[in-house]
Amino acid sequence: MRIVIKKDPKEVGQWVAEYVIRKIKKANPTKEKPFVLGLPTGSSPLTAYQELIRRHKSGDISFKNVVTFNMDEYVGLPEDHPESYHYFMYENLFNHIDIPQENIHILNGNAKDLEKECKEYEKRIEKFGGVDLFLGGIGPDGHIAFNEPGSSLSSRTRLKTLSYDTILANSRFFDNDISKVPTTALTVGVGTVMDAREVLIIITGYGKARALRQVVEGGISHMWTVSMIQMHQKAIMVCDDPATMELQVETVRYFKDIEEIAAKRIPKRDE
Ligand code: GLP
Numbered sequence: 001m002r003i004v005i006k007k008d009p010k011e012v013g014q015w016v017a018e019y020v021i022r023k024i025k026k027a028n029p030t031k032e033k034p035f036v037l038g039l040p041t042g043s044s045p046l047t048a049y050q051e052l053i054r055r056h057k058s059g060d061i062s063f064k065n066v067v068t069f070n071m072d073e074y075v076g077l078p079e080d081h082p083e084s085y086h087y088f089m090y091e092n093l094f095n096h097i098d099i100p101q102e103n104i105h106i107l108n109g110n111a112k113d114l115e116k117e118c119k120e121y122e123k124r125i126e127k128f129g130g131v132d133l134f135l136g137g138i139g140p141d142g143h144i145a146f147n148e149p150g151s152s153l154s155s156r157t158r159l160k161t162l163s164y165d166t167i168l169a170n171s172r173f174f175d176n177d178i179s180k181v182p183t184t185a186l187t188v189g190v191g192t193v194m195d196a197r198e199v200l201i202i203i204t205g206y207g208k209a210r211a212l213r214q215v216v217e218g219g220i221s222h223m224w225t226v227s228m229i230q231m232h233q234k235a236i237m238v239c240d241d242p243a244t245m246e247l248q249v250e251t252v253r254y255f256k257d258i259e260e261i262a263a264k265r266i267p268k269r270d271e
Pocket of ligand 1: 040041042043044045071072136137138139140143144145146166170
């Protein structure tokens with residue numbers, strides 16, 4: 001696992017956006033063979049989305065041949081509800097870039113048959129040959145997408161009941177009223193994320209420090225579902241300084257050193 005530590009969310013966003021752009025350009029995608037990008041919602045990816053929009057507007061990157069799959073969506077929230085993940089994605093990214101509407105995939109939390117919706121989502125990902133790069137955030141309890149503590153580490157897209165911790169954390173978007181937060185969601189599974197050719201997790205703020213410690217220094221555990229990325233062959237965690245506050249000094253030094261040495265030897269790592 002590679003851990004990149006930046007000063008603040010702005011630098012994290014710039015780094016992530018640059019990485020995504022480089023990957024898309026390197027893949028040289030076409031309509032027939034698009035680049036498949038997995039996307040999260042939440043505050044963590046916001047600076048990266050802002051930077052992607054800026055770079056798109058400056059003519060640096062086109063998303064015409066990019067296909068996206070979002071991680072999750074609440075059940076029962078209308079798509080035009082300001083807190084739905086549909087609304088979030090259009091507002092914060094899709095409305096500002098040139099991605100064709102038909103390339104966007106977000107789970108439908110209002111589908112009549114939710115189980116069928118989840119199964120078909122997996123099939124759609126498969127049809128596109130799998131996800132090239134899955135971006136993600138994590139909850140303060142170390143969950144990825146809505147794979148709450150105790151989720152199977154080989155889970156697939158499905159309906160999940162949200163934990164009290166998550167409902168509480170997300171109530172900030174619902175007038176701080178936990179009774180307004182949906183209690184169920186559709187989410188890709190840990191296994192779905194793990195199948196991506198690359199996984200990049202964004203972790204910012206002191207509120208995530210405990211989770212980062214578990215994921216980096218602890219073992220793999222279904223109680224911190226994102227810890228499964230220890231098994232992934234190509235995983236990157238991009239964090240800011242406050243998120244590393246609970247890591248051992250030695251761990252931080254170790255990963256910073258590796259990045260510094262690699263940057264000197266291979267200036268454009270991964271190209
Ligand atoms: C929700 C989402 C996750 C996201 C998490 C953290 O629970 N389902 O995908 O990673 O929130 O959100 P934030 O980045 O706002 O802290």
